[in-house]
Amino acid sequence: MVVGPPVAEATGVTKRFGSTVALREAAISIGQGQTHALVGRNGAGKSTLVSILTGLQAPDEGAVSFGGEPAPRLADRDAWRQRVACVYQKSTIIPELTVAENLFLNRHEHGRNGLISWRTVRRKARELLDTWSVDVDVRVPAGELDVEQRQFVEIARALSFGARFIILDEPTAQLDGAAISRLFTRIKDLQQQGVTLLFISHHLQEIYEICDTVTVFRDARHILTSPVGELPRAELVAAMTGEAAAEAGGARRGPPAEAANVLELTGASLRGAYDDVSFRVRAGEIVGLAGAASSGRIEIAETVVGLRAATDGTVEVAGPQLRPGSVPAALKAGVGFVPQDRHQQGYVAQMSIADNGTLTIPDQLGRAGFIDGRRRDEFARSMIGKLAIKTPGPELPVSGLSGGNQQKVVMARALANDPKVLVLINPTAGIDVRSKEFLLGKVEEIAESGAGVLIASDELDDLRLCDRVLVVFQGRVVAEIPRGWHDHQLVASMEGVDLDG
Amino acid sequence: MAESRTATEVTANDPAGGGAVRRAGSGRRIAYARLRDLALIPAIIVIAIVGQLVSPVFLRGDNLINVLQTMSEIAILVLAQTLVLIVKKMDLSLESTVGLAPGVAAWLTVPVGTGHGLGLLPGGWSVPIALAVGVLVGVVNALFIIRFGLNGFIVTLGMLIVLRGILTGISGGQTFFRLPASMLYLGTEQWLGMPASVWLCLLLFAVGIVVLGFTSFGRSLYAIGGNVDAAKAAGIRTDRVLWIVIVTASVLAALSGLLLSGRLASVASAQGNGYIFTVFAAAVIGGISLNGGKGTMFGAFTGILLLFMIQNVLTLAGVPAQWIGALNGAIILIALALSRVTGGKVQD
Numbered sequence: 079m080v081v082g083p084p085v086a087e088a089t090g091v092t093k094r095f096g097s098t099v100a101l102r103e104a105a106i107s108i109g110q111g112q113t114h115a116l117v118g119r120n121g122a123g124k125s126t127l128v129s130i131l132t133g134l135q136a137p138d139e140g141a142v143s144f145g146g147e148p149a150p151r152l153a154d155r156d157a158w159r160q161r162v163a164c165v166y167q168k169s170t171i172i173p174e175l176t177v178a179e180n181l182f183l184n185r186h187e188h189g190r191n192g193l194i195s196w197r198t199v200r201r202k203a204r205e206l207l208d209t210w211s212v213d214v215d216v217r218v219p220a221g222e223l224d225v226e227q228r229q230f231v232e233i234a235r236a237l238s239f240g241a242r243f244i245i246l247d248e249p250t251a252q253l254d255g256a257a258i259s260r261l262f263t264r265i266k267d268l269q270q271q272g273v274t275l276l277f278i279s280h281h282l283q284e285i286y287e288i289c290d291t292v293t294v295f296r297d298a299r300h301i302l303t304s305p306v307g308e309l310p311r312a313e314l315v316a317a318m319t320g321e322a323a324a325e326a327g328g329a330r331r332g333p334p335a336e337a338a339n340v341l342e343l344t345g346a347s348l349r350g351a352y353d354d355v356s357f358r359v360r361a362g363e364i365v366g367l368a369g370a371a372s373s374g375r376i377e378i379a380e381t382v383v384g385l386r387a388a389t390d391g392t393v394e395v396a397g398p399q400l401r402p403g404s405v406p407a408a409l410k411a412g413v414g415f416v417p418q419d420r421h422q423q424g425y426v427a428q429m430s431i432a433d434n435g436t437l438t439i440p441d442q443l444g445r446a447g448f449i450d451g452r453r454r455d456e457f458a459r460s461m462i463g464k465l466a467i468k469t470p471g472p473e474l475p476v477s478g479l480s481g482g483n484q485q486k487v488v489m490a491r492a493l494a495n496d497p498k499v500l501v502l503i504n505p506t507a508g509i510d511v512r513s514k515e516f517l518l519g520k521v522e523e524i525a526e527s528g529a530g531v532l533i534a535s536d537e538l539d540d541l542r543l544c545d546r547v548l549v550v551f552q553g554r555v556v557a558e559i560p561r562g563w564h565d566h567q568l569v570a571s572m573e574g575v576d577l578d579g
Numbered sequence: 580m581a582e583s584r585t586a587t588e589v590t591a592n593d594p595a596g597g598g599a600v601r602r603a604g605s606g607r608r609i610a611y612a613r614l615r616d617l618a619l620i621p622a623i624i625v626i627a628i629v630g631q632l633v634s635p636v637f638l639r640g641d642n643l644i645n646v647l648q649t650m651s652e653i654a655i656l657v658l659a660q661t662l663v664l665i666v667k668k669m670d671l672s673l674e675s676t677v678g679l680a681p682g683v684a685a686w687l688t689v690p691v692g693t694g695h696g697l698g699l700l701p702g703g704w705s706v707p708i709a710l711a712v713g714v715l716v717g718v719v720n721a722l723f724i725i726r727f728g729l730n731g732f733i734v735t736l737g738m739l740i741v742l743r744g745i746l747t748g749i750s751g752g753q754t755f756f757r758l759p760a761s762m763l764y765l766g767t768e769q770w771l772g773m774p775a776s777v778w779l780c781l782l783l784f785a786v787g788i789v790v791l792g793f794t795s796f797g798r799s800l801y802a803i804g805g806n807v808d809a810a811k812a813a814g815i816r817t818d819r820v821l822w823i824v825i826v827t828a829s830v831l832a833a834l835s836g837l838l839l840s841g842r843l844a845s846v847a848s849a850q851g852n853g854y855i856f857t858v859f860a861a862a863v864i865g866g867i868s869l870n871g872g873k874g875t876m877f878g879a880f881t882g883i884l885l886l887f888m889i890q891n892v893l894t895l896a897g898v899p900a901q902w903i904g905a906l907n908g909a910i911i912l913i914a915l916a917l918s919r920v921t922g923g924k925v926q927d
């Protein structure tokens with residue numbers, strides 16, 4: 079099927095960051111018209127390969143070629159842009175600039191006088207977003223968009239260059255089900271037009287849905303490349319992890335009947351987000367808050383942790399009512415939190431893993447406001463061990479971690495203060511299959527030890543371990559589904575379809 | 580748990596909260612964003628009224644031209660600093676370049692016998708020399724900051740001291756007089772009834788507004804200041820843009836120095852000393868973020884204009900000269916607070 083030279087090829091690529099080897103003699107060859115999946119565990123080197131394939135970084139060794147020709151010089155950004163478009167894992171949105179300008183950055187529409195015609199830029203931006211049915215005002219600063227809208231701006235931009243080769247590095251990690259299917263419809267169009275794609279995702283079912291070839295990386299090396307159809311899921315996971323796949327199992331017992339409430343919402347409302355939400359979480363219970371990204375589930379979770387203040391109703395954590403809208407109050411009451419957008423609210427990129435992981439517990443690290451560095455590093459080391467964070471040590475800045483490992487640091491921080499209530503928004507976004515099982519296992523352990531857990535997510539894997547799932551639709555809790563649901567039942571419910579009715 | 584600083588910011592920026600609300604409020608927010616550019620206009624009008632009440636001279640044409648002329652040199656520095664701040668760098672050495680560039684020109688062209696002049700070159704060379712010094716300083720700054728990746732604040736702080744020292748060295752701590760005619764021209768000449776320096780300053784700002792607002796190059800400054808990696812990913816040659824910005828800023832500082840020494844018909848060894856505080860203050864008052872990527876040229880202009888109008892009003896009110904220094908500092912702080920109130924956003 080493959081004719082002519084590969085659209086993009088990397089051979090013998092090695093890339094080191096200090097003592098970390100991110101890629102070791104790795105290779106990939108992406109044939110004309112393929113939709114090529116690249117999978118591997120967190121820190122396997124996928125994003126590093128992407129930055130080399132898009133000319134953001136030079137490999138220490140090895141070479142990249144496009145259509146048989148050697149890659150252009152790094153400084154020649156225009157030449158790279160003609161060959162490859164990319165949605166990076168790390169956000170490349172510039173928050174201060176408007177949505178329209180972000181979409182047409184460095185390729186503004188110029189008027190006859192040689193100056194930028196903002197009116198045309200805005201119009202084209204509007205048209206572009208309309209084709210994606212993203213309903214935002216293109217004149218607002220991009221920083222005001224929510225995570226999903228921002229992700230769509232990135233995707234829409236990358237796909238609008240007309241490039242014949244497009245790389246998507248975990249485009250779906252921040253999207254809900256409906257958004258993903260919109261993206262896939264578009265990808266299928268592109269496939270029909272003969273566009274070549276490199277697709278990275280930790281959702282393996284997506285690989286089987288849209289890709290034809292898959293390459294597996296493990297520990298900085300190329301492990302195998304094979305047609306998707308010839309590699310069943312179990313073998314794929316085995317190739318990624320280097321060990322036979324063990325299916326997660328073991329039914330949870332659930333909370334004891336007499337357990338006390340640790341979280342109670344009564345008639346909570348926030349205008350424009352959610353309305354009259356009441357539920358309780360008991361000690362040792364895991365409760366899911368399912369729904370689309372815009373359903374209001376995220377706002378509910380953010381209210382619990384004090385990022386937002388409900389306009390009506392009460393939020394009680396382990397007893398007395400919280401001061402609304404106060405994060406310190408929530409922290410003090412014993413709330414641990416994994417925010418939705420790790421880049422913005424999760425960590426301070428330039429600070430070390432140790433500092434980030436212990437940001438919420440300075441008082442446990444020393445007396446009178448001083449921080450004992452040894453104790454902090456010790457704490458961080460145990461955290462790195464417990465959550466299997468892939469790093470040379472606790473002193474590495476979080477910006478040097480792979481995306482999934484950054485998410486683990488955020489998780490570690492949520493666990494640091496032994497929370498009574500753990501609130502998780504999309505906790506496994508960008509986390510590989512094996513680490514996901516592991517992380518969710520940790521969540522169960524925490525529940526077992528008597529904490530109440532609230533998981534706001536639309537990932538079925540996250541919701542599966544919940545004792546019950548509350549479905550939020552257009553700002554209201556519309557259903558409560560006990561453990562043991564079928565996938566289609568929950569999905570339908572999240573989309574507002576009542577199967578029984 | 581979210582880090583508390585970010586967390587409170589989120590709460591503060593979005594008290595009503597909610598994605599659904601966002602859409603409804605956006606229209607108002609845009610109007611607001613546009614208005615932020617004009618945030619200082621009410622303050623300027625108020626000062627104009629107060630000034631008129633204090634002294635009927637204030638709104639007279641010649642007084643206003645006087646205000647514009649005294650601010651023109653420093654306004655050009657504000658323009659230069661604005662470019663640098665938008666790409667998220669800083670250039671403290673601008674104030675030394677204001678002295679050194681015309682200083683070197685005077686040193687080489689002023690005839691022997693008057694002060695420390697060497698008289699090596701004919702007077703016609705003075706302007707090109709001053710501008711060349713600007714280019715040179717900019718290149719050195721850029722080498723340190725971009726090529727060697729050093730911190731711009733410290734590099735230019737070092738340069739500030741070195742350049743000031745060089746000027747003291749070549750002038751022997753004295754003032755250069757009897758400058759060649761070409762050096763005096765821009766600072767003294769009138770074009771169409773307004774000083775050339777005012778024309779030049781207004782023209783430069785007009786160019787600045789157009790370049791920053793309506794050219795790809797100008798927009799790339801904002802992209803770099805907002806997120807360098809994203810700018811690179813969008814195909815912007817970030818290093819090249821940074822070079823151009825840093826060198827341009829120094830050349831503008833040299834030009835500002837030429838205007839100043841032309842107007843004063845001399846180059847003091849302390850010329851430009853202490854300007855940088857006013858420059859930064861004007862930029863921040865005018866809405867330029869010290870964290871890069873934010874602010875407009877027009878805003879910066881209103882910032883410096885407001886400061887100089889207040890100063891003028893104080894002078895007209897007969898505040899003793901000895902107190903002007905203390906008041907200046909106080910005014911800047913008050914103006915900062917004022918622009919925070921009218922601008923509505925947290926300054927960073």
Ligand SMILES: Nc1ncnc2c1ncn2[C@@H]1O[C@H](COP(=O)(O)OP(=O)(O)OP(=O)(O)O)[C@@H](O)[C@H]1O
Nearest residue numbers: 095100120121122123124125126478479480481482
């Ligand atoms: N700038 C950097 N400095 C130091 N180490 C880095 C840097 N960038 C990447 N690394 C390291 O290189 C390795 C590979 O990272 P990479 O981002 O390519 O992983 P990935 O496969 O994309 O993982 P994920 O699925 O979590 O996104 C990681 O161990 C990471 O810590």
Ligand SMILES: [Mg+2]
Nearest residue numbers: 124125167481
């Ligand atoms: Mg990655």
